[in-house]
Amino acid sequence: MMGIYIFIFFAYLFGPLIIMSITAFNSAEFPSITPWECFSFRWFNEGKIAYDGQHLAGLLSDWRLHDGIISSLIIGAGVVTLSVPIGMAAAIVLTQVRSQLRDIYYSISIMPVLFPGVIIGISTVVLWDRIAGLGGEGFISDIGRNGIFLTILAQTCFISTYCFLIFVARLQRFDQTQEEAALDLGASQTQVFFKILVPYLSPAIASAAVIAFLFSFENYNTTVFSILSDQTLTTVIASKVRLGISPALSALALTIIALTIIAAVTYEVLRRRAEKRYAESQEKFVKEKAADNRINKKYKAGFKIPKGITAILLIVVFATYGATQIVKNDLYGQSCIDAADKEKKSKFLEQLQTLESNELTDEELSGGSLGGNQDYGDIFGDPSLFQDFGGFD
Amino acid sequence: MSADVELSDVSVTFGSFYAAKNVNVKVNGGEFFSFLGPSGCGKTTLLRAISGFQEPSEGKVLIDNKDMSGIGPNKRPTALIFQNLALFPLMSVSENIAFSLEVRGVSKEERKKRADELLELIALEGQGEKKVHQLSGGQKQRVAIARALAVEPKVLLLDEPLSALDLKLRQRMRTELREIQKRVNITFIYITHDQGEALTMSDRIAVMNEGELEQIGKCDEVYNNPLTPFVATFVGENNPLYGKVTGIEGDKAQIETADGQYLAMMNDSKKLNIGDESIAFVRPESLFIPRDGDSFDNKIDVNIESFEFEGNLKNFYARLQSGAKIKFSVPNAIDTSSISSGSSIALGFDSSKSVILPKASLAID
Ligand SMILES: Nc1ncnc2c1ncn2[C@@H]1O[C@H](COP(=O)(O)OP(=O)(O)OP(=O)(O)O)[C@@H](O)[C@H]1O
Numbered sequence A: 001m002m003g004i005y006i007f008i009f010f011a012y013l014f015g016p017l018i019i020m021s022i023t024a025f026n027s028a029e030f031p032s033i034t035p036w037e038c039f040s041f042r043w044f045n046e047g048k049i050a051y052d053g054q055h056l057a058g059l060l061s062d063w064r065l066h067d068g069i070i071s072s073l074i075i076g077a078g079v080v081t082l083s084v085p086i087g088m089a090a091a092i093v094l095t096q097v098r099s100q101l102r103d104i105y106y107s108i109s110i111m112p113v114l115f116p117g118v119i120i121g122i123s124t125v126v127l128w129d130r131i132a133g134l135g136g137e138g139f140i141s142d143i144g145r146n147g148i149f150l151t152i153l154a155q156t157c158f159i160s161t162y163c164f165l166i167f168v169a170r171l172q173r174f175d176q177t178q179e180e181a182a183l184d185l186g187a188s189q190t191q192v193f194f195k196i197l198v199p200y201l202s203p204a205i206a207s208a209a210v211i212a213f214l215f216s217f218e219n220y221n222t223t224v225f226s227i228l229s230d231q232t233l234t235t236v237i238a239s240k241v242r243l244g245i246s247p248a249l250s251a252l253a254l255t256i257i258a259l260t261i262i263a264a265v266t267y268e269v270l271r272r273r274a275e276k277r278y279a280e281s282q283e284k285f286v287k288e289k290a291a292d293n294r295i296n297k298k299y300k301a302g303f304k305i306p307k308g309i310t311a312i313l314l315i316v317v318f319a320t321y322g323a324t325q326i327v328k329n330d331l332y333g334q335s336c337i338d339a340a341d342k343e344k345k346s347k348f349l350e351q352l353q354t355l356e357s358n359e360l361t362d363e364e365l366s367g368g369s370l371g372g373n374q375d376y377g378d379i380f381g382d383p384s385l386f387q388d389f390g391g392f393d
Numbered sequence B: 001m002s003a004d005v006e007l008s009d010v011s012v013t014f015g016s017f018y019a020a021k022n023v024n025v026k027v028n029g030g031e032f033f034s035f036l037g038p039s040g041c042g043k044t045t046l047l048r049a050i051s052g053f054q055e056p057s058e059g060k061v062l063i064d065n066k067d068m069s070g071i072g073p074n075k076r077p078t079a080l081i082f083q084n085l086a087l088f089p090l091m092s093v094s095e096n097i098a099f100s101l102e103v104r105g106v107s108k109e110e111r112k113k114r115a116d117e118l119l120e121l122i123a124l125e126g127q128g129e130k131k132v133h134q135l136s137g138g139q140k141q142r143v144a145i146a147r148a149l150a151v152e153p154k155v156l157l158l159d160e161p162l163s164a165l166d167l168k169l170r171q172r173m174r175t176e177l178r179e180i181q182k183r184v185n186i187t188f189i190y191i192t193h194d195q196g197e198a199l200t201m202s203d204r205i206a207v208m209n210e211g212e213l214e215q216i217g218k219c220d221e222v223y224n225n226p227l228t229p230f231v232a233t234f235v236g237e238n239n240p241l242y243g244k245v246t247g248i249e250g251d252k253a254q255i256e257t258a259d260g261q262y263l264a265m266m267n268d269s270k271k272l273n274i275g276d277e278s279i280a281f282v283r284p285e286s287l288f289i290p291r292d293g294d295s296f297d298n299k300i301d302v303n304i305e306s307f308e309f310e311g312n313l314k315n316f317y318a319r320l321q322s323g324a325k326i327k328f329s330v331p332n333a334i335d336t337s338s339i340s341s342g343s344s345i346a347l348g349f350d351s352s353k354s355v356i357l358p359k360a361s362l363a364i365d
């Protein structure tokens, strides 16, 4: 029962991602699984020039996407360098504030996460537009209208709050007498900060940096306003989706998912290795101390079946099934793609021919018996229409 | 190098609460001096005032006759060993010990040399590379001492450093601390709520209660000649006998209690008058079961209630006729087979081993 529940939950969670990932390998112009055209990597590479001459960019050839990624990386780096120190400073201040003021300070500090991102984005633009206006021509006016700069500031507003929370959590477990001990041993306040506090906070600094970067990288609602005429990855994707989805986006999604999984797995492996090393050093120490070989016994771990075995089996079964189907029906490789394109092209030509054979008359094109231009575009061309209107101030 | 430490009229307040009140004491250079008092009496507060973490609300702290007000903890010639040790968990043992040198910009080789010297002093040679969490409780203790000594302080302040250790280790560390103090020959100011610890290690002790000093003196002086009922009952055990003064002759006074009259020594500092409410104190080990030829100037009839074997001592709990409880101890070597619970016996004690003091509250109620 429990198993079924978990399966449904995971299917709900990861189903769309898996489907989307599969569509990245279908050569069709629209992301789809079931008419399966051909298995191909084209959406990761060049994309295709469609039979009607339109270029459908693949992941590697899409310069707008590349520019967006670069901006996103720059913004992410900027946000990390600003948010982490700000969050850290704010959290350290919290440890120094006493009594009732503390609650007020805390509430104010976490408020930015409660604001809608849209508002943060817009207000940043409004403020800096004014500042840029004051500065006349020159540096101030340049950066005040620089989308990347504004986005860094706007995102930092609320991302530094997440960093703040991470540091607060770590500082809560900090033993303040360590600072006092360092002071007592002759350290200055600066030395206490760099030799005691920063080393203690370093895990929090790392996680705050990662979190800040991820939040920045995936942010849309603040960025879409503050980015002005520039583009980040998220705004590029959003604008692409507006024009219709392309399998290149599936390819991008899959790449991002893969990178995330690789990063997570690497992190986990490194962490376990460090943990193991720590455990070993501890064990060595205990043995040394005990000088007694009762605990020097070697334990041989038996092979254990991993818990996720059903899920893995399921994935393997489906993948094998899919792969055999593709191979059996010869749905892969350049020849398949060429054949599919040829078929589409001929269909297209057929349609063109039908269109040409049903040629419209001039009269039909000019609006029929009613005559004249029937659209309303002309309405603003009429000089008398707004005569009585006071006009725009 | 050691230094005198003088507290002159020091008070520390938190709001309207006095954590320390009008403390006057002079600790001599090279002395092992202890502040003894129950939990919450303001010992840590006093120590923080000496080390510079807490400015006194009133009064002055003088180290080597220099007024320390306005001088921060990192500028005072003191080193503090914290109640929880406060070793740096991310550093190795050597790094911990050499921290004070590092912040002073001492070169790496020099630091290593000094750390090795100190490791030898605390008998942890070759363990400098270990992390703090790999040390046992007693070893951590010694590392904390070495770290404090690395600054070459003139005064070492220790805040109940042994309280987290088990009994055996605590006893061993007492001797070690005392030895280290003799070797480095600096002033040790030691804080504890354990009177055994204070008595065995210190040259002099100061007994504190609710922020005030009750008595300062050599250990035996404080033990044998307490000045207040609090000191009498906090330092060692004491049986109180409540009554009124009925006669005074020389340095002795006669006290009339519900169970009879006793003679006890008077402390000249606190004069008693006839008719004053007072308490005579007699320690469990000063109450004797009279044998042939013994003569005591005080006799007391008790009814034995229970008995407890402590090893070197046998403790008897008894009641007087008035119902007051009394405890007496007999060395294990003495045969007490004739005494059983329920039996009534007469005990004797010498007036010179008993102290009479004006009535005031005790340490244990
Ligand atoms: N920062 C502070 N603010 C308010 N009150 C305090 C502060 N520090 C200490 N106190 C109070 O001062 C009194 C003395 O505290 P102190 O820490 O000196 O006790 P202590 O004698 O060291 O006790 P223990 O043996 O338990 O360590 C206590 O009643 C404590 O509540």
Ligand SMILES: [Mg+2]
Pocket: B043, B044, B045, B083, B159
């Ligand atoms: Mg304390």
